[in-house]
Amino acid sequence: MKRDEKIFDLIRQEKERQMHGIELIASENFVSEQVLEAMGSVMTNKYAEGYPGKRYYGGCQIVDQSEQIAIDRACQLFNATFANVQPHSGAQANMAVMQALLEPGDTFMGLDLSHGGHLSHGSPVNASGMLYKPVAYHVAKETGRVDYDEMEKIALECHPKLIIAGASAYSRDWDYKRMREIADKVGAVLMADVSHPAGLIAKGLLNDPLEYCHIITTTTHKTLRGPRGGMILIRHDFEDPRGRKTPKGETKMMSALINSAVFPGIQGGPLEHVIASKAVAFGEALSDEYMEYIQQVRKNAAFMARAFMDKGYDVISGGTDNHSMLIDLRGKFPEITGKMVENTLVLADITVNKNMVPFDTRSPFLTSGLRVGTPAITTRGLKQDKMAVIVELIDDVISDINPETKTASEAKINAVRAEVNKMMKDYPLFAW
């Protein structure tokens, strides 16, 4: 077969783009060479519907072992007793939990999308919002932090079957203890979707969700620095709140219901190459080097938030506990939208994403905010001394944006891009 030069040239271009730029998208990271190698391996050829030891296909004796290692390492990372590592993505992991737990039309609660929540926590355009009845809680306007009093009030009114902690754009830790008290009051199951801060949680830098949450879901490709995918974990297994029975007449356990919900509920064959790669990434995350990495991620984020505030930007909630922050542009630049900033910074090889801020006055297509995070640049090796330099470059570009043309001058963009490229030359992609 002739080599597909067209696609491999695009892959080469994408690698160049990643190498030259400053990557500040909070949900992205750079995986190691061995994580890539496992993902690009012959394990992609194998069908393995089912779970280790209980497959619907022959020849699974090898992938059984790698999937079991992924499960064991995932449990070790989060001090869990059950893990399902098959969800193809974070959204799939959430969908599986809902399928295991809820009946169509059941009420559940999640953080409002425009206050930092995720699409899969009840957006009307997502299956979670079409099949079930989502009710949103919010952050408080004054503090930018989750309003647990409001959450309790709403829970007592709407009696959700499930309450979801976790967000895509929220820089503060969660009060899982308080949330469990609320969940217990109304008989709800408490789930935390830790897709973003999973790596910080695994290394004990943030509150331990499994101390209070019945279930956690996460992606594996954000701070955890693995291949693109999802998983579901439980520490203390529990009986089905809906009381469904096994053929023997015993109440089904949630772990079994979740396994059935992932396969055959919402997925077919697992991606065994990706699962092998998850195992590799979990092994890396168990190491002391990863501990150093994730501590640096948080340190860099704290320095970056401080640098933005020193330049007069409004960082929501006044700082960060984790790897990310949300910046409200309206204070310093009332005329400039998140979209203008995202589009202009990309021309200077700096990638961020526009984001709604709580109580935003603009649409999700324009937005008044920016979400930035440090997982990717920290993998490249950048330390806290570079954070103010990066903020300076960003501020330089934003200050030059003309709301009429929606972008900055070519001279400014070129000058900043040259600085960015020069800086990133010193930080190779696979340095570690």
Ligand SMILES: *Cc1c(COP(=O)(O)O)cnc(C)c1O
């Ligand atoms: C990223 C994210 C997801 C979804 O992950 P995908 O792999 O893109 O489906 C789910 N929940 C939260 C909170 C996230 O941040």
